[in-house]
Structures are given as C-alpha cells and as structure tokens.
Amino acid sequence: MAASLSTLHLHHQLTFFRKPSLSLLNKSIRPTRITASLEFNITFAPPKPKPKLPANLQTDAASLSLPPGQLFIPWIVRGEDGNLKLQSNPPARLIHAIADAKTQPKKKKDKVKKESGGNVKAKLEAEPTRSKAARRFYNENFRDQAQRLSKVLAAAGVASRRSSEALIFEGKVTVNGSVCNTPQTRVDPGRDAIYVNGNRLPKKLPPKIYIALNKPKGYICSLGEKESKSVMCLLDDYFLSWDKRNPGLPKPRLFTVGRLDVATTGLIIVTNDGDFAQQIAHPSSNLSKEYIATVDGVVSKRHLFAISEGTVIEGVHCAPDSVELLPHQPDRPRPRLRIVVHEGRNHEVRELVKNAGLEIHSLKRVRIGGFRLPSDLGLGKHVELKQTDLKTLGWKC
Incomplete structure (x- = not known):
C-alpha cells in the first residue's frame, strides 16, 4: 500500500514559555486545537490470472455450476472416450468400489487368535511379558507370599519339614493368636503373627542359598x-x-x-x-553324576564289561551310563575308573565295582549334571x- 501526505496547514502558532507568570496562573487556559487535512493514495496489486487448463482437459459444465460459496473439489477423470475432463463429483465407479469393499481383519488379531487357539479375549487380557527386574519387584512387593505353614517353619530354620509338622500337630504353633494344628494352612510371615513355643517367627525369611x-x-x-x-x-x-x-x-x-x-x-x-x-x-530329573573310583589291583576289559552290564540294587537292575579306564599317571600308582550314573541309588557305584570283582580304594564325585567340582x-x-x-x-x- 502506498500513502502520501499532501498538505498540512496550521491555523495557530504555539508559544512556549520557560516559566509561567503569576498573572497567567489565575487565568483559564484553553487547549489549542490542531487541525490538519490528510489525503491517502491507496492502490492494490492486480488480480492473478486464472490458470489455463490443458487443451485435452474438458470440463463438465453441469458439474461446475456450483452455488456461490460452496467448496469446489476438482476431480480429473478419464471419460469413456479416453479424454480427461474436470468435474466436481467423484467417479461413479469409485463410489461403487468403496461401497462394495470389505473391511480387512487386523493381522495382529489373526496372529493372536492362532496362538491362543481361538480364545482371543483371554490372550489379549493376559499379562504382558515384563522384564526380570519388574517381575522381581512385583514378587517382592505385590505378589501373594502365602505358603504352607510347615514349609514356612522349615524355611525359617525352626526344624525340618517333618519336625515342623510334628510341632504343629502338638499344638506348639499359633497363627494370629490361635493354635493351628494343620500343616497345610496358608500363611504369610510378613502379615501373619506366627509363634513357635512362644517365640515370634521373623517377618522376613532368609534368602535362597x-x-x-x-x-x-x-x-x-x-x-x-x-x-x-x-x-x-x-x-x-x-x-x-x-x-x-x-x-x-x-x-x-x-x-x-x-x-x-x-x-x-x-x-x-x-x-x-x-x-x-x-x-x-529325584531320579526323574535324570541328572548324570560322574565319579572317579580308585581301585586296587589290575583292571582288565573283563572288569569294564562287567561294570557296564550293571547289577541288581534293592531289587532294581542298575547299569551305568559309561565306564572308562583313565590313563596311568606316575603320581597315582592305582588305576582309576570314570563311572557315570544317573539313577543315584544308595552305594550304586560301589556295588557296580564290587560286582565286577574289584575293590574300591577311594571314591570321589566330581560332577552333577553340567556343574563340575572346581579344580581349585x-x-x-x-x-x-x-x-x-x-x-x-x-x-x-
């Protein structure tokens, strides 16, 4: 916008005083009016030319005749004659395609349904997987810590599980002021007051060792x-x-x-x-146990074969997983056998060696499962x- 000031006429002159006199203070002072005539010359930019449509783009006159103020959304479609044209309505085939389209199921829902065997609701409502630290915090602070009374007494160091049950049957254990004679009673040491022979059980149990x-x-x-x-x-x-x-x-x-x-x-x-x-x-765990048996005498193949054949112990035939004669060492004059078993019956290794006609000088267990006794x-x-x-x-x- 361009503006210019043509003329400005002042009808009165203003007089400035350094100090007013006393005579002027008693007189009424009227404000001086300043009048001015202002003239502005305002111009606007010319309107932008309308864009020209391509020569091959036709317009639908009926579709473009819209009421004033209505929003126009152009659709460029190709007619049956193969030429492009401009119209305000979407193509008919697009409207039919939207109406006939089927809603696609969510892939996540199909995956959950497949994993849960059809029970989608139970799978979605299941507790999500948490980190190890989050699970530990939940178990220590929110999870129900109720356990059997006999197990709690044994974990607290009172006595063994069977001896704790005997104390409960004898009426020497009270829970929240009442005598409890049932070892299966569920208790929480952190919430319940448990007394054994008049001594309060600690609220916190020792950690697993x-x-x-x-x-x-x-x-x-x-x-x-x-x-x-x-x-x-x-x-x-x-x-x-x-x-x-x-x-x-x-x-x-x-x-x-x-x-x-x-x-x-x-x-x-x-x-x-x-x-x-x-x-x-428990024997069902099938944990292998490795022993080093030092024997007296000379070990032959016949002895190794007899040990591998096994023997009957407590009415059950027991055979080792493997038998091996270790190499001779100068500092160990007696022969040594490596015998691996998994049942772990009472005196099993000694009975296997004895049944082969050998006598054990010393026996040492060096491994349980995958854990081996540290050499140091x-x-x-x-x-x-x-x-x-x-x-x-x-x-x-």
Whole structure:
C-alpha cells in the first residue's frame, strides 16, 4: 500500500514559555486545537490470472455450476472416450468400489487368535511379558507370599519339614493368636503373627542359598545334633559372618541335596531350597553324576564289561551310563575308573565295582549334571553357586 501526505496547514502558532507568570496562573487556559487535512493514495496489486487448463482437459459444465460459496473439489477423470475432463463429483465407479469393499481383519488379531487357539479375549487380557527386574519387584512387593505353614517353619530354620509338622500337630504353633494344628494352612510371615513355643517367627525369611562343598572323607551328610563330624560343621565360618552380610535376617537352615557316604569325597550341594533339592535329587530329573573310583589291583576289559552290564540294587537292575579306564599317571600308582550314573541309588557305584570283582580304594564325585567340582576348591572348602551354575544343573530360577 502506498500513502502520501499532501498538505498540512496550521491555523495557530504555539508559544512556549520557560516559566509561567503569576498573572497567567489565575487565568483559564484553553487547549489549542490542531487541525490538519490528510489525503491517502491507496492502490492494490492486480488480480492473478486464472490458470489455463490443458487443451485435452474438458470440463463438465453441469458439474461446475456450483452455488456461490460452496467448496469446489476438482476431480480429473478419464471419460469413456479416453479424454480427461474436470468435474466436481467423484467417479461413479469409485463410489461403487468403496461401497462394495470389505473391511480387512487386523493381522495382529489373526496372529493372536492362532496362538491362543481361538480364545482371543483371554490372550489379549493376559499379562504382558515384563522384564526380570519388574517381575522381581512385583514378587517382592505385590505378589501373594502365602505358603504352607510347615514349609514356612522349615524355611525359617525352626526344624525340618517333618519336625515342623510334628510341632504343629502338638499344638506348639499359633497363627494370629490361635493354635493351628494343620500343616497345610496358608500363611504369610510378613502379615501373619506366627509363634513357635512362644517365640515370634521373623517377618522376613532368609534368602535362597546354594553352596557347592568339597566333602572330605569322614564327614556324613546328616543334620543330627549328635553327629560331631557333619558336613554342616564345615560351614561354621559362613554363618559367623552371616549377620554382617544379611543384617536383620534369620540364619537359614541348610541341608544337603542327596547324600554321600562317610568314605566318599567330592561334590555335595547344600541349600535351603526344598523345591530345588527335590528336583535335583529325584531320579526323574535324570541328572548324570560322574565319579572317579580308585581301585586296587589290575583292571582288565573283563572288569569294564562287567561294570557296564550293571547289577541288581534293592531289587532294581542298575547299569551305568559309561565306564572308562583313565590313563596311568606316575603320581597315582592305582588305576582309576570314570563311572557315570544317573539313577543315584544308595552305594550304586560301589556295588557296580564290587560286582565286577574289584575293590574300591577311594571314591570321589566330581560332577552333577553340567556343574563340575572346581579344580581349585580344596577339601572342606565351599563356594556359592551363581545363576549360571544353577542353570547347568537344570534349575529354572
């Protein structure tokens, strides 16, 4: 826009004073009016020319005759004659195609239906997979921690599972002020007040512990207080530092997974997790166990064949998975046999060697499942198992 000021006439002159006199202060002062005549010259840009349509593009006069103010949406279509034309309505074949089109089902829904076997609603409402840290936080803070009363007493270190049941039957256990005589009662130590012989059970149970111990000769796998040389005596130093490492938590009641006789050395696992012990020790787990048997005399092929044939133990025929004669070593004058079994019956390896006509000088277990006894773990020493070690044992923790 261009603007110009033509003329400006002033009809009065303004007089400026430095200091007004006293005589002028008493007089009324009228404001001076300033008048001016303004003239503007405003011009606008010329309108843009309308775009020219291609020569081969025809227009439908009937379709372009729209009422004033109505929005025009052009459709460029090809007519039956093959020429392009401009119209305001969509082609008829497009409208028919939209009307006849079928809604396509979602691919995700079809996949969920296939995975869930038709129960789509149950699959969609299922809890989504969370991270390991999120599951641990949920289990520790929100999940129902109710367990059987006898199991809670055993986990708290009161007594074994059977001894805890005996205490419950004798009426020595109260739950929330009432005597409980049912070992299967579901309780939560964090919420329920549990007393055994008048002593309050801690609200927090000790954590799950898994220890690999290199058992020496002369120690038995027993928890009896009368036994002076139990394998639990080898863990005294572990319990001495328990309060420093786990403040506020009761000491766990540990027990061995399976047993080794008093003369057998090597790998034995100690834990306070009953479910873990049941799975590892049960024959249905089919965990292989490797032993190194040092024998007296000379071993021949006949002995190896007799051992591989197996023998009857407690009315059941038992045969090893493999038998191998180890190479002779200068520092080991007696021959050594590697024997692998999976049933783990009482004195199974000793009975197999005895049935072959050989006499065992020493027997050592070196492997359970996929976990092998560390070579640097001395007799009577122990090491805590890591998550990877538990996985090699087939335990899903």
